Amino acid sequence: MYILNLSEVRKVAGYRQIENGEVLLEVSRIPSGFKITGDINGVIDDVELFSFPRPDRVLVNNWQSWGPTRVIDKGFRLDFPQELIQKFGFSASIMPEIYFNLLLSDYFVASDSFIIGALKSTIGHVYFKIDDERISVHLRYFGRKFENWTAIEPIVVLNLGTDVGLPYYAQLVAKENNVNFSSQNPVGWSSWYHYYLDFDYEKMMLDLERSKNLKLGYEVFQIDDAWEVDIGDWVPNEKFPSLSEIAKKIAEYGYTPGIWLAPFSISETSSVYKEHKEWLVRDENGIPIVAYENWNKKIYALDTTHPEALEWLKNLFISMKESGFDYFKIDFLFAGAIQGKRYLPVSPIEAYQSGLRAIRSAVGNSFILGCGAPLLPSVGLVDGMRIGADTAPFWNASGPDIGYPNAYFAIRNVITRSFMNNVFWWNDPDCLMLRIEDTQLNDKQRELYTLVSVMLDNMVIESDKLSCKIDLNLWDLVKRYKKYGRRVFKVTGIMDGKYKIGSCGVNGCDVIVIDNLANAEYSVIFDKPRVELVKDVEKRDDGRTFNYYTERHLEGGESE
């Protein structure tokens, strides 16, 4: 159904028959827009709900952590490097069969005057096809069979622009999913962005010791990719002692032990692949499907609906938790949601959530950081989420915008997806690299990355070899912001790319204006404090908490 204007969206209500199924839609008014709900029945693959005229500029979103959330103009064409299509596989899209030939947006699409977005993704995948003339709204169930009428993923149509509407949309999503996540927004260290795979126990011990001497105030110390035997064989390799020994050493330094793994990924060389092909997502002929390629290997996807695979997954995390880890960075999660044949006849989204729930039930209240993850199906199941491409020790605005490592595109997404922070989860802007050697990042780029991350109250994980020369002034800025406590922030300028971030807390309201992100051109105004209160918290024997606030006199006294 084509509507000329989004104010006519009520016209999409009603019953319609579709190929192998039927759909019944209702449209109700909500503040600042409409909500589309309804039911489906039958064997459902792809349903176009409606389409409408496309404005010149739209904000489009990719389905998973690394993918771009960017503004595109008419005439934009996806220019995905051909040589990377096979390597990326489902990383680029849950629907690679159409992604490389069409312009898609996943979960939501927005403009200066509207936001259309799914409120949840528990069975189906809401996406948008965009051409030069129109945008069509789709629900994809990947051929899932529904024996009874089943509720669709609700969709809202908001007549608000991005600056006001995205935070509102995020709150509607959080409410729909009854979101709960850790109240702790961690500060820590990760091994990845300096050591990459060249990391071992000796290096870990050296950096633990250096972090202590430098008094960096980490809460979490997380070892990244490099410790395991293989992708899927999650036991320490010859470079590391047992997991419990690693966790014990980290804990001895007063940090929460953190560990990286890619739980839904199984490499072609792993023992799991060799011994349990029945645990993998397969094609119609029963052949395991390659989810993506990395580590110079083909990577397959764990079938998280297979009872034995699910049990293996749960036991893996129970065992890691028992070893002493309390912070889990789980990566390449999109593998859990690829299309294909599984043990149970569920949609890829249902399978993905089944896997995430198994992990949550195994680790309890431990902090889960999602990465490379389908965004909407992860809401409510993780505590933190990477919301952009991998960062890198370089800033290249003319590089490919496809979720490839690049500090520029990483920080762009930190801004364009800022509305998710502290509403869906804690946004992970990816690691701060504060070293001033062994990097191509200049001072301005490093400062801008740090300022944006702390002013948006994101997670802060540093990734530097601590024997390097580090910009400790910038780390002091991080510590200062973290001491202030939680922040309320407002981002404007998403559509025109001239971003302004107002960031408010007990210290007042700081403002950063980014005139040109590509060149890291920005100005920042720190609100001058007039009052500084020192807070002391006392727990009394009767269980009550007393918060004392005592003035610390500022140098020069307050001004009027």
Added chain:
Amino acid sequence: MMERRWNLLTGEWVMVSAFTQARPTNPTNFCPLCPGGDEFEGDYDLSSFDNRFPSMKLDAPAVESKGIYKKERSNGKCEVVVYTVEHESAMSQMPTHQIEKLIQMWTDRYLDLSQNRLIKYVYIFENRGKEVGATLPHPHGQLYAFPFIPKRIEAKLQALSQYYDENGRCAVCDIIENELGDKERIIYENESFIALVPFYARWPYEIHIYPKRHVSTLVELTNIERYHLSKTLKVVTMKYDLLFKQAFPYMMMLFQVPVNDVSYSHAFHFHIEFNPVKRDKDKIKWMASVETGTWAFINPKIPEEAAKELRNVEVEI
């Protein structure tokens, strides 16, 4: 017993708490909030602490609904917010700087409590005077961190978001523009705030304080705006005390957007309401059957006249 019960007739939560019954009422020979009293051993500057007699607690006992009667845990928080160690003080008598510190403490409490995902609304308020049920004269207010959005807050959110949808603007921003035009109801103004007797005042000398810039929480105020708010609070409470030359009883209420829920922050404008119960020096405006039973208020004082009287009370800060 501590629980909340659903009122099927009005669609609102009622908090039932046996603890609150044990509160002391205006003790004459000691002050629990002074150093050496029940709550503080020694000196302090400002403090916010868990109420000894709460109607909600984060670890409130589990409850079970029965039949048509729905119950939920009263898992919120009640804090006593002590403004100063000076027993004989009041907001009208405190140095502006102390009020500025109080605003920073309120800001921290809002941010701190909002980190608990159970909490949906942080409500900061002060009952001043025995006429409005204050049980201690020591300058203090309270805050309730509710696990639900109270009915009147819901009404405000609905009205303000409806206005935004119909006009594409915040209602309070439009009110400020109107009031700055004719100034008839404004009693005080500075660079960042106006204090006025609203067109729709429910109480005889009701005053609202609105920031001139659209913000939806205290947190979003700049440091200079927080200073201007402290001056506004000082002026308003001084005018009240000087109006009838007595410690003027009032209910002061801060309205910010909900936390951990849909906030409508584009439509909701942070504001402070003063609801005083006096209609004359020795006369009380009671919250009686009509007001309590129907939520329809009869204001015996013409707001424009009340504004004129309050405007004419001269104060120096």
